[in-house]
Amino acid sequence: MERVAARWWHAVDDGRLQCDLCPRECKLRDGQRGFCFVRMRDGEQIVLDTYGRSSGFCIDPVEKKPLNHFYPGTSVLSFGTAGCNLGCKFCQNWDISTSREIDSLADQATPEAIAQAALRTGCDSVAFTYNDPTIFAEYAIDIAAACRERGVKSVAVSAGYISPQPRAELYGAVDAANIDLKGFSDDFYRRITGARLQTVLDTLSFIRHETDCWLEITTLLIPGHNDSDAEIERMANWIVNELGPDVPHHFTAFHPDHRMRDVPRTPPATLSRARQIAIDAGERFVYTGNVRDARGGTTWCPGCGVGLIVRDWHRVREYRLTADGCCPDCGRAVPGRFAERLGNFDGRRVPVRITSRRGSHPLVAGSRNRVL
Template sequence: MTHSRRSFLKLALGCGAVLGLGFFGIPRIISSRDQPSFSGSSEPHEAMFYRRLSGGRVQCDLCFRHCVVLPGTRGFCGNRLNIDGRLYTLVYGRPCAVQVDPVEKEPQFHFLPGSRILCIGTAGCNFKCIFCHNWEISTRTIEETGYIDLPPEKAVESALESRVAAISFTYNEPTVFYEYMYETAKLAKARGLKTIFHTNASMNEEPLRRLLEHIDAVAVDLKAFTAEFYRSTSFSDLTPVLETLKTIRDKGVWMEIVNLIIPTLNDDMDNVRDMCIWIRENLGTEVPIHFNRFQPAYKLTNLPPTPVKTLEKAREIATQTGIEYVTIGNVPGHEANSTKCPRCGETLVKRTHFTVHEINIIDGRCRKCKHKIPGIWSN
């Protein structure tokens, strides 16, 4: 089922302010089980970063999986289809989730605080996280979620019309709609918009470096710091995630790290300490870390929410390790929702969950002690 761009955006953008205050911000999705029809502007779009093999097979080199895709079948993510020995993306210009959100929801706390962003997501993912909060779209195909026709040009025009500061590629893993994201980001930058990439950090280096030329900020979900966690709960691998983090740092793109702490699965404080030490040694002390509270979801409804004391202990360890900007998320009203100056302790940005109440940063510096605060503070 498709929807007109105007009718869908009127619905999605009109609801954005309300949905943006939701506890986890589940995106609005269009539900349908219709097969996508390729016609007009929705003709299949040939994928980037793949190789043609013998027997009509192709190998996708976009992410760490390097899927070998047989004719007439799809890769692991469900979005890339082999048609007659060529690889095509099924979701180019076909988002199933479009919404205006506060930038704090990404979360990006050092990026134009208090601004609004246009968030775009599609069906599919290259991870299979059993705790996913957006599983309604990440575990489904485009046939199951439905979509709207919103090619890059229209996405950028919609962002400009809604007067947002940036376009964010988010909700599901944007790697699986790489071509759509790449073209939209290029156009957005050319029109004066900023861009955000929220990722599980599994993209291969070549496509990542090309994409980052058009990205202003990245939010990385560092789900844990053990290979076993990645294998057993996400059916993925930690190693490419760490390599991606170093590549982003090498490219000089602004980055913030999100660690969702799940009771009994990744709440060992020794592992948290190891993670913080690795971040300090490989990325630096100025990369913000968000310790977010888990809420029961998808296949982990049997576990309780993360105790607040666990989050506070993780924050204490990160601070002791030398990380300068550490916040606690998904606990509305906690004092660690706010960002403080590491030199003088002044509250730089006072927040309650996703709502900004006060900003004490002038020209990128603490209002009180003039300490330079890393981030993107102006257009």
Template sequence: MDAESCVDVGYWTRLEDGRIECRLCPRFCKMRPGQRGLCFVRRAREDGEGMELTGYGRSTGFCVDPIEKKPLNHFLPGSAVLSFGTAGCNLACAFCQNHDISKSREVAQLSARAMPETIARAAERLGCASVAYTYNDPVIFMEYALDTAAACRARGVKNVAVTAGFICKEPRKRLFAAMDAANVDLKGFTERFYAKRCVGALEPVLDTLKYLVHETDVWTEITTLIIPGENDSDDEIEALTQWVGRELRADVPLHFTAFHPDYHMLETAPTALATLQKARSIAIKNGLHHVYVGNVHDPARQATLCPTCGARAIGRDGYTITGYALDATGACRSCGTKMAGVFAGKPGAWGSRRLPVDIERYAA
């Protein structure tokens, strides 16, 4: 298979001037034959007869991670997840912390070849409970993700989308029908921030979150990277957390994570621990049950507490489970309250390890 292996894809329309308009995400890129969209991996076919996904079966690499790294704290805690992504992204975040992958414009940087069945086989043999489509965004390589998800489900392996949620309504149905869990990056809570720092829009992301929580069985958690001077004001955190409680549910986990200088925002200061802790306090004041801080060392605020009795249901130190007080049904052992989430009879024991995987070893 060469580096430019392609498959025809849907979700496009032909314009009167002959260009192809992509209808996968709200960017609606318009392309002449051979041109690529902003995401880089989707392009108009040379013959003008539709669109194709380039680099199908090619990845920027594979790694076994703790599920808490996605981050997902209420989905099979302690389990191992096989993670991978591709080049490209349909947003252009100035603060991207995976920019070497998401902003890649060189197909040669795609380091691993793997067809869907190979990925599913690797996950099973490595003892992974799930496969995560991550590092960039499964929205842009949806067909590759869907084929892999089907192969994983056939082997009893679950599927996790780590996504910005910037996707149109019809393809959204198809993508998330194949997923068991999702972590959605809610990058800020103003259209100004999305336009200035992400070259995107907030409203489609909010619509995706409402769809996931109210119209699917996909377990959903939210992550907001707090960037000093950009999306960290008390007013914005108030608005964001009130919206989550009002439009979603109080038991949807919310992760506030620390920014570190990267990509086009090297002059911005790292997020102070006190800023994350204050954001968490605002969220709890507004009635949210499960609010976490990440990319920092703060075990007290990374623990899962029972919303009824306050007992520590799951203790964490970073990505490591340090205590587990849920019964086989996922209920608090102190008071019997059923915890929101997806839980096995006991936690996994993967710990905080990160294991790079040579995926070609698992090819048939």
């Protein structure tokens, strides 16, 4: 694919062009790249290098995004590109988010091809994940439109570090989002991610109150950095007061990676403690992730307390919601997007190839890889 003209930029007085995609507002001279690396100045415009190009495609359970209230049991065609507009020291996908080898992106596909691939593989949705869709927002918006034309849904998995105009366009286009709320202090955001907390809070409020996009939140708990009782309680109180008690919140376990290999794994007890703090603050749907925890993986009825969706890791073991998304015992509605019946995806991750890289041979179809 060729470079495409980026949206959201303007010229400044000193002759540079300012990228208006995110709060970094990178100001570029000809040939310079922004912090994300994939947006660069080419003459008198800013271009996006990764439109139509991906680091790979996989079929995942939607619960892996994680989304627990968005068509449970269904499959999602997941993909990412390269680069990121944050610099998280703990990044668990650092090989993709910090990649500068744009020419090595293996799979090439138009928005229409991705939407058709989702249909052919029986995927109910397409997810922009692995790296942040903010930096390839033009591509993501076009894919979301192609998907919607074919009855396929779209999902953004993002850190939410985006400026107001592109924020409105991206989250007005997709059907669901999981936003990382990485901590609840500006000091943590500045030191550990290179970003600012308030922008993320603004994104969460915008999605919740100004769009029809289904919203869930993930917080990766890092021992000694963002896992104190006080910080978790402040976060939970903000969510309940500003977003409401029904936004699902996932606390997930950190493992040593990237530039934080000296930090220990998150103990399961920390996740359980955070979950209870959030519930005590008024959050109704709080989950634990990256660990096996039957209680923390189950969707409990907010009315009578019965287990409605019982999960084992990313697989749904029991599903008791009625066709209209209510508890069969007390009739209480569970907020979310639910189909008449549970999806039938078995939860196995399946790598696929949309196309082969130029000059290489396609992967052979089989139990581990599918060629589309």
